[in-house]
Amino acid sequence: QVQLVESGGGLVQAGGSLRLSCVASGRTFSSYAMGWFRQAPGKEREFVAADRWSGTATYYQASVKGRFTIYRDNAENTVYLQMNSLKPEDTAVYYCAQRPPYRSDYGSASAYDLWGQGTQVTVSL
Numbered sequence: 001q002v003q004l005v006e007s008g009g010g011l012v013q014a015g016g017s018l019r020l021s022c023v024a025s026g027r028t029f030s031s032y033a034m035g036w037f038r039q040a041p042g043k044e045r046e047f048v049a050a051d052r053w054s055g056t057a058t059y060y061q062a063s064v065k066g067r068f069t070i071y072r073d074n075a076e077n078t079v080y081l082q083m084n085s086l087k088p089e090d091t092a093v094y095y096c097a098q099r100p101p102y103r104s105d106y107g108s109a110s111a112y113d114l115w116g117q118g119t120q121v122t123v124s125l
Contacts (some may be wrong), residue, residue, distance in 0.1 A: 003116075006080060022080070033053045058071075093119065
């Protein structure tokens with residue numbers, strides 16, 4: 001079955017850390033780029049972080065750069081999002097997504113053809 005399954009969300013105090021995981025199945029994981037998006041209540045889904053299928057580059061939204069890290073384990077078919085120094089404005093549902101290698105527009109949700117169900121991250125003061 002072709003799917004992405006996220007986990008690792010939860011409630012954390014401001015300044016804390018969380019690590020999100022996304023396990024992929026049904027396709028050759030190492031042939032696809034991965035990304036993380038988030039959607040806060042009443043807002044549009046926004047790009048957070050992405051990598052290239054080769055793992056040779058990573059990309060971040062300006063507001064998370066230096067705090068979040070995307071990395072993958074191809075042997076485990078898993079992509080992670082390490083989130084440090086969390087802020088209340090990071091509160092959202094976080095989605096992982098898979099992008100075909102020929103798509104270079106990593107910041108556009110339309111470039112991704114497979115999505116997970118989302119995991120809630122809540123950051124309290």
